[in-house]
């Protein structure tokens with residue numbers, strides 16, 4: 641598919657005033673991957689690279705107004721969903737999705753931040769699991785995958801792949817399995833689809849990159865899911881999208897420390913490929 645216009649990608653997510661995670665990371669990743677980024681805010685989060693201080697959730701009626709303001713005006717090519725905070729927000733987003741039916745829905749089932757702070761009420765995990773059924777692609781990290789698989793966190797890549805297959809089968813969606821929480825020289829990711837008619841040929845496509853020795857991993861999950869939404873909407877095959885996004889994210893992680901942002905887990909450099917090009 642060769643579009644005349646950049647893919648119009650809507651992020652539905654929470655905020656990070658330090659610009660490294662949530663809707664800010666989403667907008668940077670969408671832009672860096674060649675898309676036109678839009679954003680609807682689910683929750684305002686007072687956080688930085690060291691952790692979450694507090695969360696403010698506006699009324700869900702205002703969330704629905706934001707969503708309708710976008711979809712009443714703009715043709716949306718892909719939606720990326722991040723932090724949803726509680727069951728009311730999940731129900732509101734679900735109601736809007738049922739009405740608008742965007743062609744591509746990528747869901748990052750955000751539960752806990754890198755800092756260990758909760759970004760989803762524990763009582764809303766079941767509702768988030770149900771929302772996965774309407775997504776084309778979900779991008780859980782290993783602790784989130786374990787919650788979705790209703791089992792203990794995978795200790796190695798082999799266990800993680802079998803959990804991803806189970807979740808794909810149970811929830812009828814493709815899983816982007818991320819090896820960020822494992823250790824070892826390699827940082828594998830894979831598209832896993834257990835269904836008979838998978839979006840991924842053969843039901844499995846792996847991408848490899850060296851594990852980058854950095855503590856700057858704030859927002860990597862938000863970043864990879866938005867980038868995947870953008871590249872798939874741009875017409876890449878799903879395995880092509882993963883190869884491209886993985887290579888770019890590895891460059892962004894390698895350059896991250898040079899940004900010198902914050903004292904905790906710093907953000908990645910989404911615009912690493914632009915440095916040196918701006919005159």
Ligand SMILES: Nc1ncnc2c1ncn2[C@@H]1O[C@H](COP(=O)(O)OP(=O)(O)O)[C@@H](O)[C@H]1O
Pocket residue numbers: 780781782818819820821827828829849850851852853854857859860861862864889890893
């Ligand atoms: N140190 C690292 N080196 C290379 N890639 C990494 C590193 N840490 C995370 N990643 C990549 O970042 C993405 C997000 O992974 P992960 O950390 O598992 O998710 P989350 O940010 O949701 O916890 C994945 O593509 C993963 O492979």
Ligand SMILES: Cc1ncc(COP(=O)(O)O)c(N)n1
Pocket residue numbers: 653654655656661662663685722723750752753754759857858859860861862863
């Ligand atoms: C608003 C918001 N959404 C998501 C994350 C998770 O970030 P990470 O990708 O580091 O797990 C975050 N810290 N804040």
